Amino acid sequence: MNEKRYGVFIASHNKELAEGLTDLLKEMARDVSITFAGGTDDGDIGTSFEKIQQALTENNANELFAFYDLGSAKMNLEIAIEMMENKKVHLMDTALVEGAFTASTLIQANASYDEIMEQLRPLKIK
Amino acid sequence: MLTVDHTTNWLILFAKKIYEKKDYLNELDSAIGDGDHGSNMARGMKAMEEKLKDGQFSNVQDVFKAASMALLSKVGGASGPLYGSAFMGMAKQGGSDETDLVAILQAGLQGIQLRGKSAKGEKTMIDVWIPVIEALESESLSKEIIQDAVLQTKEMKATKGRASYLGDRSVGHVDPGAASSGYLFEAMLDGGILNE
Ligand SMILES: Nc1ncnc2c1ncn2[C@@H]1O[C@H](COP(=O)(O)OP(=O)(O)OP(=O)(O)O)[C@@H](O)[C@H]1O
Ligand SMILES: [Mg+2]
Numbered sequence: 217m218n219e220k221r222y223g224v225f226i227a228s229h230n231k232e233l234a235e236g237l238t239d240l241l242k243e244m245a246r247d248v249s250i251t252f253a254g255g256t257d258d259g260d261i262g263t264s265f266e267k268i269q270q271a272l273t274e275n276n277a278n279e280l281f282a283f284y285d286l287g288s289a290k291m292n293l294e295i296a297i298e299m300m301e302n303k304k305v306h307l308m309d310t311a312l313v314e315g316a317f318t319a320s321t322l323i324q325a326n327a328s329y330d331e332i333m334e335q336l337r338p339l340k341i342k
Numbered sequence: 343m344l345t346v347d348h349t350t351n352w353l354i355l356f357a358k359k360i361y362e363k364k365d366y367l368n369e370l371d372s373a374i375g376d377g378d379h380g381s382n383m384a385r386g387m388k389a390m391e392e393k394l395k396d397g398q399f400s401n402v403q404d405v406f407k408a409a410s411m412a413l414l415s416k417v418g419g420a421s422g423p424l425y426g427s428a429f430m431g432m433a434k435q436g437g438s439d440e441t442d443l444v445a446i447l448q449a450g451l452q453g454i455q456l457r458g459k460s461a462k463g464e465k466t467m468i469d470v471w472i473p474v475i476e477a478l479e480s481e482s483l484s485k486e487i488i489q490d491a492v493l494q495t496k497e498m499k500a501t502k503g504r505a506s507y508l509g510d511r512s513v514g515h516v517d518p519g520a521a522s523s524g525y526l527f528e529a530m531l532d533g534g535i536l537n538e
Contacts (some may be wrong), residue, residue: 228533262378262418265426276394291457295414 223277245320355529357387403437467519
């Protein structure tokens with residue numbers, strides 16, 4: 217496997233949503249490291265700062281595009297990013313599915329950071 | 343002047359109020375959210391209480407920091423990172439000056455606003471923090487003022503958080519986060535923080 221330079225990260229309130237979206241992305245982006253955090257520590261609907269922090273760390277890439285669904289997913293992600301020491305994480309306020317899909321397919325196709333950002337811009341909804 | 347004992351006592355009283363009002367907070371959140379604010383806060387308070395009870399704290403900063411980390415990691419909803427950021431702001435300010443309660447609360451408010459990008463009148467917890475700090479500055483803080491601020495959120499339209507997806511339909515309900523912040527400040531009064 218020829219790992220790509222950029223990774224993708226998904227944070228959702230729902231574990232199955234994060235997992236299902238990751239499966240969807242992996243179909244197109246075989247060589248992109250994609251990790252996710254979904255649900256609370258107890259497996260309920262919600263978000264977990266610690267799960268997010270861990271899944272960001274576990275991503276093989278040192279530079280990531282991060283996508284989220286709602287409210288606390290973004291806030292926990294922001295805090296985790298602020299505390300992260302050796303990774304660069306770009307927090308994207310795009311529609312979750314379309315944004316993550318766009319980024320993943322472009323990373324797989326070796327697009328540059330600027331190209332990826334350019335394509336993500338019109339998908340910003342939050 | 344905040345001391346380790348007073349601050350710990352304040353936060354334990356806060357936890358107690360949250361446990362007592364857990365169902366009510368869930369009920370408020372059912373009307374304009376996902377019905378979990380009481381359960382979220384109670385989970386966070388339990389983690390906070392455990393940390394406070396077995397911790398040896400040498401200063402106020404460490405007490406607030408422990409509360410911040412417990413809420414951040416255990417709440418599971420937006421109130422986790424928001425109260426977590428509030429207490430982190432209060433820890434930092436308390437570390438540089440334990441005597442100025444107004445400045446400490448202002449730092450807490452700023453923490454919430456930076457995290458949630460919220461302004462006054464958006465039907466969130468800060469609609470309690472702002473009037474409480476103002477009243478404290480003019481030495482007129484009372485339970486009536488706190489309760490009044492909480493009730494004022496009823497007529498507001500939510501433009502931040504989950505309730506904002508309801509648009510106009512969010513009007514007519516008290517904001518759950520405003521109610522829990524009300525308990526934080528009632529606990530502050532009950533804990534005699536202002537008399538110190
Ligand atoms: N951006 C924000 N700024 C300030 N306060 C906010 C913001 N978003 C939500 N809140 C407060 O948080 C309260 C809801 O807390 P709760 O623990 O129920 O989170 P939630 O909305 O269920 O979380 P999630 O974002 O995971 O859906 C609201 O009543 C409001 O006071
Ligand atoms: Mg809720």
